[in-house]
Amino acid sequence: MDFLNPGSVTEALELKASVPDAVPIAGGTDVMVELNFDHRRPPALLNLNRIAELHTYSTVDGRVRIGACVPYSRIVTELGSVLPGLAMASRTVGSPQIRNRGSVGGNLGAASPAGDSHPALLATDAVVEIASTRGVRMVPAKDFYVGVKRNVLEPDELITAVHVPPATGPQQFSKVGTRNAMVIAVCAFAIALHPEQQRVGTGIGSAAPTPLRAHEAEEFLAAELPWGSPDGLLDSLNRRFGELVAKAASPIDDVRGTASYRRHALAVMARRTLSWTWSEYRRTAQCA
Amino acid sequence: MRVNVTVNGVERQADDVWPGESLLYVLRERLGLPGAKNACEQGECGSCTVYLDDVPVCSCLVAAGQAEGREVRTVEGLADGEQLHPVQQAFVDRGAVQCGFCTPGLIVAAHDLIERTAEPTDAEIREALAGNLCRCTGYEKILDAVRQAAAKKAGVA
Numbered sequence: 338m339d340f341l342n343p344g345s346v347t348e349a350l351e352l353k354a355s356v357p358d359a360v361p362i363a364g365g366t367d368v369m370v371e372l373n374f375d376h377r378r379p380p381a382l383l384n385l386n387r388i389a390e391l392h393t394y395s396t397v398d399g400r401v402r403i404g405a406c407v408p409y410s411r412i413v414t415e416l417g418s419v420l421p422g423l424a425m426a427s428r429t430v431g432s433p434q435i436r437n438r439g440s441v442g443g444n445l446g447a448a449s450p451a452g453d454s455h456p457a458l459l460a461t462d463a464v465v466e467i468a469s470t471r472g473v474r475m476v477p478a479k480d481f482y483v484g485v486k487r488n489v490l491e492p493d494e495l496i497t498a499v500h501v502p503p504a505t506g507p508q509q510f511s512k513v514g515t516r517n518a519m520v521i522a523v524c525a526f527a528i529a530l531h532p533e534q535q536r537v538g539t540g541i542g543s544a545a546p547t548p549l550r551a552h553e554a555e556e557f558l559a560a561e562l563p564w565g566s567p568d569g570l571l572d573s574l575n576r577r578f579g580e581l582v583a584k585a586a587s588p589i590d591d592v593r594g595t596a597s598y599r600r601h602a603l604a605v606m607a608r609r610t611l612s613w614t615w616s617e618y619r620r621t622a623q624c625a
Numbered sequence: 626m627r628v629n630v631t632v633n634g635v636e637r638q639a640d641d642v643w644p645g646e647s648l649l650y651v652l653r654e655r656l657g658l659p660g661a662k663n664a665c666e667q668g669e670c671g672s673c674t675v676y677l678d679d680v681p682v683c684s685c686l687v688a689a690g691q692a693e694g695r696e697v698r699t700v701e702g703l704a705d706g707e708q709l710h711p712v713q714q715a716f717v718d719r720g721a722v723q724c725g726f727c728t729p730g731l732i733v734a735a736h737d738l739i740e741r742t743a744e745p746t747d748a749e750i751r752e753a754l755a756g757n758l759c760r761c762t763g764y765e766k767i768l769d770a771v772r773q774a775a776a777k778k779a780g781v782a
């Protein structure tokens with residue numbers, strides 16, 4: 338096995354083009370488990386830790402461009418007010434040690450349907466920046482996941498960043514698991530209100546082969562929410578939203594939970610996160 | 626391959642490192658620092674916790690080559706000579722050590738907490754130690770120890 342240790346993105350892309358089987362390693366919180374247990378013996382590791390550019394964030398075209406390797410702990414402490422949904426999801430990942438190393442780039446690379454960043458990225462219209470020696474392409478999160486643990490990356494490509502629009506309204510993330518720390522989600526749900534467009538974004542995790550949005554539920558809310566009014570939400574609206582979210586999923590039975598439990602839990606999380614975001618929206622609307 | 630890394634302030638060199646090897650393995654098997662423990666090798670137990678450039682990480686999940694040129698601080702680097710660090714002393718005083726396997730990782734995690742948080746609440750202590758498992762103590766004595774160390778640091782004990 339080789340250890341490739343590029344110092345810049347350009348160098349990393351050249352190495353990835355010449356050794357397409359090299360496995361990128363960022364925080365290593367997925368990769369090292371596979372190596373330690375002999376589940377994977379790649380010809381080479383491509384270390385991304387030395388590339389400073391991948392560990393910083395900035396604002397580009399009005400969106401926050403988060404370098405692929407920025408660890409969750411920094412998203413939580415430094416980006417919580419701009420990107421509350423992603424920060425809340427990051428906050429639930431593993432443990433402090435895992436959050437100190439694990440990254441959104443690694444979550445996207447692994448593309449597990451249970452990855453916690455995915456629902457938040459979907460709900461907020463995030464866009465993945467993908468690079469190779471052939472150039473850069475921007476892929477919306479909704480088009481990034483193509484199967485169980487599969488994404489659109491070509492063998493010569495690396496994720497260089499994710500671009501997330503700053504929140505313009507309340508956002509929430511909710512996750513069901515057996516403990517407060519260190520759990521793979523049984524299922525997860527994210528919601529983002531985009532009041533200026535009178536639109537709602539959603540993201541479902543761990544309840545289908547890929548993370549996905551609940552399109553029908555989003556359209557229902559966009560049309561039915563009493564935008565601009567200080568009113569609370571009717572129970573019937575909340576319930577219908579929960580049903581539509583549950584309907585969008587295609588969960589399976591596995592060791593963590595049954596399909597019917599997942600559908601039930603998704604409906605509950607959808608209702609709760611909607612009522613939380615709506616109360617916050619009403620509070621801020623009243624102050625404005 | 627060769628890995629150069631500063632461990633507890635001393636520049637060290639490990640030779641014949643396999644590129645897929647963990648930092649934990651290098652510390653224990655190549656540099657003779659058995660403080661950090663190997664219990665799960667999958668990030669679940671925290672017994673291998675060390676500082677990497679001042680950030681607590683599971684050393685079982687860091688590839689040795691990723692530590693090249695960087696600073697590692699292990700539990701062996703916390704005491705001042707024979708004088709235990711207050712966090713270590715608190716674990717002794719409060720009976721927070723039984724088999725001791727989880728202790729080095731917990732000490733590093735607790736050390737990081739009280740360095741960053743002046744007077745941590747119980748919720749903050751629990752959260753900071755959420756990545757460290759102990760199969761013996763039931764955690765109560767460990768919480769006592771962290772409270773003692775934090776109080777000492779704040780100068781109220």
Ligand SMILES: Cc1cc2nc3c(=O)[nH]c(=O)nc-3n(C[C@H](O)[C@H](O)[C@H](O)COP(=O)(O)OP(=O)(O)OC[C@H]3O[C@@H](n4cnc5c(N)ncnc54)[C@H](O)[C@@H]3O)c2cc1C
Pocket residue numbers: 360361362363364365366367368369370385405406429430431432435438439440441442443444445446447451452453454490494495496497519520521522667668669
């Ligand atoms: C104890 C433990 C608890 C965990 N808990 C959670 C949890 O609660 N929620 C959750 O979502 N995940 C969890 N995980 C999984 C893991 O921490 C996350 O998936 C994390 O986001 C991975 O990031 P990383 O930087 O460590 O990735 P790495 O392990 O370095 O890489 C992950 C994958 O992505 C690829 N990759 C990494 N960076 C890039 C890049 N820039 N371009 C292309 N490919 C890339 C790698 O080749 C690999 O296939 C947990 C893991 C452990 C060990």
Ligand code: FES
Pocket residue numbers: 662663664665666667668669670671672673674683684685686
């Ligand atoms: S040995 Fe590293 S976390 Fe358990």
Ligand code: FES
Pocket residue numbers: 721722723724725726727728758759760761762
């Ligand atoms: S003292 Fe035995 S595992 Fe904690």
